[in-house]
Amino acid sequence: MGEIKGMNKYGNIKEWKTKGNETEIIFENQRMIVTVINDEIINVFVPIWSEDHRSKAIEKEDYERASSKGCCVESAEKINEFGEKSVEISTSEIKLIITDGGFADFYSKDGKLISAEYRENRKPIKTLGIWEMELLRAEGHTVADTVLNKPVNDVRRIDLDERLYGLGDKMSFLDKRSYEYENWNTDDPSAHNEQYHSLYKSIPFLICKKRSYTYGLFYDNTFHSYFDLAKENPEYMAYSAEDGNLDLYFIGGGNIKKVVENYTDLTGKTPLPQLWTLGYHQCRWGYSSTKDIMEVADKFRELDIPCESVQFDIDYMDGYRVFTWNEKDYGPKGKLFKELSEKGFKQVVIIDPGTKREEGYFMYEEGTKNGYFFKDSDGKNDYVNAVWPGDANYPDFGRDEVRKWWGSHVNDLTDMGVDAIWNDMNEPASFNGPLPLDVIGHDEDRETTHRELHNVYGHFMSKATYEAMKEHTGKRPLVITRACYSGSQKYAAVWTGDNQSLWPHLAMMIPQLCTLGMCGFSICGVDIGGFGTDSTPELLSRWIEAASFATFFRNHSANGSIRQEPWKFGERTVEIYRKYVKQHYTFLPYLYDLMYEEQTTGLPVMRPLVMEYEDDENTYNLNDEFMVGDKILVSPVVNPGETVKKVYLPKGTWYRYPDGEKIDGGRYILEDAPLDYMPVYIKEGSVIPTYKDISFVGEKLPDKLILLTTPGGGKCNHFKDSGTDYSYKKGKYNLYEFEVDREGKLNLNIVNESQDVEQYSEIAINILKKT
Ligand code: MIG
Numbered sequence: 001m002g003e004i005k006g007m008n009k010y011g012n013i014k015e016w017k018t019k020g021n022e023t024e025i026i027f028e029n030q031r032m033i034v035t036v037i038n039d040e041i042i043n044v045f046v047p048i049w050s051e052d053h054r055s056k057a058i059e060k061e062d063y064e065r066a067s068s069k070g071c072c073v074e075s076a077e078k079i080n081e082f083g084e085k086s087v088e089i090s091t092s093e094i095k096l097i098i099t100d101g102g103f104a105d106f107y108s109k110d111g112k113l114i115s116a117e118y119r120e121n122r123k124p125i126k127t128l129g130i131w132e133m134e135l136l137r138a139e140g141h142t143v144a145d146t147v148l149n150k151p152v153n154d155v156r157r158i159d160l161d162e163r164l165y166g167l168g169d170k171m172s173f174l175d176k177r178s179y180e181y182e183n184w185n186t187d188d189p190s191a192h193n194e195q196y197h198s199l200y201k202s203i204p205f206l207i208c209k210k211r212s213y214t215y216g217l218f219y220d221n222t223f224h225s226y227f228d229l230a231k232e233n234p235e236y237m238a239y240s241a242e243d244g245n246l247d248l249y250f251i252g253g254g255n256i257k258k259v260v261e262n263y264t265d266l267t268g269k270t271p272l273p274q275l276w277t278l279g280y281h282q283c284r285w286g287y288s289s290t291k292d293i294m295e296v297a298d299k300f301r302e303l304d305i306p307c308e309s310v311q312f313d314i315d316y317m318d319g320y321r322v323f324t325w326n327e328k329d330y331g332p333k334g335k336l337f338k339e340l341s342e343k344g345f346k347q348v349v350i351i352d353p354g355t356k357r358e359e360g361y362f363m364y365e366e367g368t369k370n371g372y373f374f375k376d377s378d379g380k381n382d383y384v385n386a387v388w389p390g391d392a393n394y395p396d397f398g399r400d401e402v403r404k405w406w407g408s409h410v411n412d413l414t415d416m417g418v419d420a421i422w423n424d425m426n427e428p429a430s431f432n433g434p435l436p437l438d439v440i441g442h443d444e445d446r447e448t449t450h451r452e453l454h455n456v457y458g459h460f461m462s463k464a465t466y467e468a469m470k471e472h473t474g475k476r477p478l479v480i481t482r483a484c485y486s487g488s489q490k491y492a493a494v495w496t497g498d499n500q501s502l503w504p505h506l507a508m509m510i511p512q513l514c515t516l517g518m519c520g521f522s523i524c525g526v527d528i529g530g531f532g533t534d535s536t537p538e539l540l541s542r543w544i545e546a547a548s549f550a551t552f553f554r555n556h557s558a559n560g561s562i563r564q565e566p567w568k569f570g571e572r573t574v575e576i577y578r579k580y581v582k583q584h585y586t587f588l589p590y591l592y593d594l595m596y597e598e599q600t601t602g603l604p605v606m607r608p609l610v611m612e613y614e615d616d617e618n619t620y621n622l623n624d625e626f627m628v629g630d631k632i633l634v635s636p637v638v639n640p641g642e643t644v645k646k647v648y649l650p651k652g653t654w655y656r657y658p659d660g661e662k663i664d665g666g667r668y669i670l671e672d673a674p675l676d677y678m679p680v681y682i683k684e685g686s687v688i689p690t691y692k693d694i695s696f697v698g699e700k701l702p703d704k705l706i707l708l709t710t711p712g713g714g715k716c717n718h719f720k721d722s723g724t725d726y727s728y729k730k731g732k733y734n735l736y737e738f739e740v741d742r743e744g745k746l747n748l749n750i751v752n753e754s755q756d757v758e759q760y761s762e763i764a765i766n767i768l769k770k771t
Contacts, residue, residue, distance in 0.1 A: 010046075010102030016087050018075040021067075023089055027102050034098065038069040039091040040253050040262050044104045046246040048151060053247055054443065055220050056456045057267045057487030066265040094252045106215070106250050114215055115208070115250070118155040124232040150240035152221065154248060157236050162210050163620050164229045164237065165256070165610075168203025168486075168519045169496050171196045174511045174608050175621040176229050183225045185427040185455050185483045189532070191500050194508075200427055200483045200497045202455040203519045204239075205267075207259055214614065216251030216259040218266070222455045222485060243451060256611045257603060260518055264602025268490035270522040272599055273551075275723035276308045276346060276697035277420060277478040277493075277523075278591050280581045281554035283311035283348075284564065289329040290336050296565060297345055303567065305578045306585050306696045310340070311422065311554070312349040320389035321356045323363060323409040325416075337417035344698040346419040348478070351410075353395055353426050353461055354387035363409070367393060372402045374450070377438035385430040394428055396441045397460035398453055406461070407468025414469060420478035421465050423492065426458035427483040458483025459491075466491035475724050480552065486519070493523035493552050501530025501561065506543050507638040511623045513550060517604025518611065522595065525552030529564040537569040538640060538675065541576040545678035546636035548580040549628045551591060551605050576676045587628070588697075589689040589705065589718065594629045596719040605629065613650040622648060631686040632657075635671070635679040645673040653684040655710045660770040662711075682708070682768055687716040687740050690766075697723070703761045711769050713740040720757055732756045740765055 011028025021036040035043040045053065071091050078097075080086045086099040094114075095107040105116040158164075164177045171192040172179060179194070183202035192199065204219040206227070217239075219225065225241035232238070249266060253259040282300065287293050293310050300307035318324035325333045337347045355363045355373070367373050373382040373393035382393045396402050410421060428435065439450040453460075462481045469477035481492040488494075496512055499505040509526045516524040528547045529535040535543075535557070544566070547553060557564035566577035594605045603611075607627045609619035625635040625648060633654065635647040649665035656663060656671075657680040663669065671679045682688065688708040701723055707716075721733035734757045737749040744767055 008101040012100040013085050013087065013098070016077070018073065018089070021071060021073050023075055023087065025087055025098055030102060032098065032102065032104075034089055034096060034104075036071045036073045036089065036091055037063070037066050037249075037266070038071045039093045040069075040251065040258070041066060041266060042089070042091070042094060042096055042106075042250045044096070044246070044248045044250065048246060049244050053220065053245070055247070056222060056459055056485060057220055059268070059487070059490075062266055062268050062487070066262070069265065094250070096250070104248075106252075108213060108252075112213070114210070114213055114252075115217070116157050118157050118236040122155060122232065122236070122238055150226070150242060152223075152225075152241035152244060152246050153239065154219070154246060155236050155238040156217075158208065158230060159210050160234060162208055163610075165207040165209065165608075166203070166205050166216070166515065166519055167227065168205070168521070169199050169201045169494070169512060169516055171199055171508060172511065173621060173623050174514060174610065178229065178231050178234075180226070180228045180231045183227075183455060185458065187425070187427045187429040187482075187497070189498055191502060191505075191532070193504065200458070201485070201488075201494065203484075203486045205263060205486055205519050207256055207518060209256065209610075209614070209620070214253065214255050214259055216249075216253070216263050218249040218251060218263060218486065220247040220249065220486070221245060222452055224451070224454075255614050256518070257601075260520070260604075260611075261602045264489075264520045267487040267520055269599050269602050270489045270493075270520065270595070272476060272595055272728075273478060273493070273523055274476050275588070275592055275701065278551055278588060278595070279308040279553065279697050280306050280584060281309045281311060281348065282307055282565065283313065283554055283556040285313040285557070286315070286559040286563075287313065288315045290331050293330075293336065294339070297340060297343060299565065299567060301343065301695075303574060303578065304695065305566065305574075305581050306694065307345070307581075308696055309346045309348045309420070311556075312347070314350055314352065314388055314424075316349060319356070320352070320387075321358075321361055321363065322351050322353070323412060334416050341417065344696055347417050348420040348422060348480075349413060349418050350422040350424050351413075351465075352387060352424050353397070353428055353457070354385070354389065354392035354430070355395060356389035357384060357391045357393055364393070366405065367395065370401075370405070372396055372399075372405055374435075375440040377436065377440060377449075379440055383435070383439045385435060386432045387425060387429060394435070395461075397457060397464055398442045398448075399444060403460065403464035403467070406464040407471075410465050410468040411472045414473050420480070421469065423458065423461050423465055423479060423481040426461045426481065427454075428457050456485045459485040459488045462488050462492035474726065476726065489520040489522065493525075494521050495524065495552055495554070496526045498531045498558070499527055500532040501535040501539060501557075502533065503539065503638065503640055505530055506539065506546060507624065509546060510626055510636070510638070511608070513606050514604075514608040514626055517606050518608070520602060522598050522604040523551040525550045525554055527554065527556035529555050529557060531556055531558050532561060534562045535564050535569075537573045540564065540566065540569055541573055541675055542637055544577050544580045546638060548584045548678070549587065549591070549606060549626075549632070549634055551595070553584060572675075579676065580678070585694050586690045586692070587632075587688070588691055590629065590632075593689060593717065593719055597717075609633070609648070609650065616650050618648055619650065631683050631688060633681040633683070635681075637673050637678065643672070643674050645671045645679055647671045647679050647681075649681060654681040655684065655768045656680070657682055657768065660768040662770065682710055684710050684712060685714040686710045687714045687738055689716065689718045689738075701758075703758060705760045705763045707738055707740060707746070707763065707765045709740045709744070709765055709767050711767060713742050713744065715739045717751075720760075722757065727756065734759065738763075
């Protein structure tokens with residue numbers, strides 16, 4: 001056990017050659033291909049399993065976007081300081097040195113070491129005895145030894161003060177150093193905590209911050225994989241995978257923003273959403289009839305709490321059969337949708353992949369006849385497990401034909417009036433034990449097994465849903481998914497699955513959403529108020545405050561927990577709830593502008609402070625504050641009973657929102673935060689587009705814009721289009737450059753103007769100043 005590699009992994013270098021941006025190195029026992037994608041991204045590929053990358057995360061257009069940024073490659077043979085023969089591959093930014101033995105070390109262009117392989121055997125500081133391991137195993141735990149003997153490995157030295165961010169939706173704080181994780185999409189209904197190794201998504205992308213340089217590592221491999229982030233030994237971090245290739249993208253850039261930009265060049269940017277999707281949504285697993293849904297919808301209007309949708313959880317289906325409608329409880333098809341849409345609500349419905357096995361049910365008939373389901377390992381029978389509808393089959397989403405078939409039924413839903421689709425249970429979840437690893441499915445034409453496909457099941461399902469909706473409706477689809485992989489951000493928004501009504505889950509929301517954003521998932525959210533167990537007036541109030549800048553902004557709760565609409569918690573909660581949902585709408589144009597910019601930069605709306613203030617150590621693991629873009633700092637209260645918040649304000653001048661108190665940063669302050677107040681600060685030099693008094697987005701956009709400005713003025717760009725379709729790609733949008741000068745006078749420059757997009761009837765300035 002444990003002898004995964006010694007001082008020599010692949011033997012000495014026998015020969016090597018560079019052609020264009022590709023260098024092939026032949027070792028005694030292995031080949032390696034190094035591809036320079038651009039000056040800041042280098043791929044090291046060791047074809048242990050297949051000759052081609054078989055990437056699900058990086059599609060052709062992504063690859064072209066990244067490689068179009070250009071590179072200059074130089075390669076040479078050297079003897080390094082240890083007397084090892086080595087091949088040096090340099091770009092204008094990075095130098096990669098591959099040595100005898102098969103080690104790949106990255107340096108900055110000025111010769112400083114960034115990331116070197118650890119050349120000894122792993123030395124777990126904590127070793128478990130056999131009996132301890134058996135005990136843990138019996139309880140269903142994974143144990144350290146399962147990680148050591150893997151065919152795919154990469155162990156890298158890290159500095160003792162190196163910070164490690166990323167990995168998508170793990171239940172953990174920003175800096176993940178000293179923890180271990182697994183990538184294996186998992187639906188675990190118990191209360192998640194920071195010792196959890198895996199949740200619903202697998203995003204094997206790390207952002208590593210050294211004192212003087214930040215870089216990224218993306219391990220593109222869909223098999224079950226593991227990260228030990230200096231937990232077993234502070235000198236290194238270790239990656240391993242059950243199978244597949246070592247397919248490592250080293251992502252340079254030097255700072256977090258540049259690394260995120262580079263990573264999302266490679267795996268894709270979150271596309272611009274429809275404006276209404278960024279609004280408020282209400283949901284509950286347990287709105288089980290027309291009456292239920294209508295009452296909730298009406299109550300939101302009556303109480304003047306903006307709301308875009310009351311979403312449909314699984315009960316709207318007939319016996320949980322996907323793509324059917326439960327007429328008994330929800331009336332004739334289309335009727336309820338029509339009534340809701342007359343009141344300005346959009347229709348958002350859940351779908352599950354598990355397809356009921358039942359003679360006569362069209363999905364079952366079509367799927368079996370055409371061989372669209374996963375097969376048992378013998379390749380003969382369709383694989384059967386159980387989910388909500390009982391015995392079920394699993395669509396083989398890795399095939400284009402199956403995705404198109406699924407998509408044709410997605411079209412039935414949108415034809416019926418559905419505006420957005422929520423993909424659940426796509427880890428995939430199963431009630432009769434996990435799917436065996438040898439269940440057979442496909443990666444397009446190639447037959448493979450669930451071992452390879454598991455982590456991309458949700459990715460492919462999202463792709464199927466997104467592509468159908470895009471093509472059929474011509475609108476910018478909102479697909480919300482629970483499970484996914486790196487790159488799924490091109491197709492889906494995400495939520496973090498089944499959290500609970502617990503204070504630690506409210507607190508964890510901040511690093512979770514910031515981390516998803518750092519991994520390209522710019523549209524993300526958690527179940528506000530907590531999904532499982534019972535919320536309280538105080539918890540729900542603090543939750544709606546803390547979530548009020550989220551790009552996916554939805555209250556959701558589980559069957560069996562107490563209902564979680566704000567009015568269930570009394571008058572005071574309603575007041576606070578209304579205030580913060582309205583505040584979200586005040587800043588909606590700013591969120592939308594950030595999403596517009598994100599399409600080029602890949603930078604999320606909700607950001608950890610370290611992304612904006614990388615030189616400030618106080619931000620490195622600051623988990624109870626976040627930035628919205630680069631202008632707004634938000635510091636929610638996330639503990640019960642707390643009415644004073646310790647706020648860290650980085651260097652500079654800040655203005656408290658909404659009263660305009662001027663505060664010098666570069667220090668911690670204690671801020672009064674009674675239950676109805678969440679501290680928010682706006683950076684000096686800001687101009688922020690806001691709306692006033694809108695009740696919900698609907699189809700008609702507000703025609704009045706208010707530029708919230710800090711004293712002394714500032715600048716911003718603002719984007720306005722239809723808010724729904726792709727017409728902006730054909731020039732149908734207005735792009736404004738606003739500049740507010742020292743006297744508070746507006747200078748307006750219209751960069752792009754379209755006849756098809758209405759101008760604002762009024763653009764006003766609101767200077768955030770204490771009066
Ligand atoms: O087994 O559809 O995470 O949001 O309400 C539970 C019912 C299935 C899990 C989702 C949750 C949803 C619930 N689903």
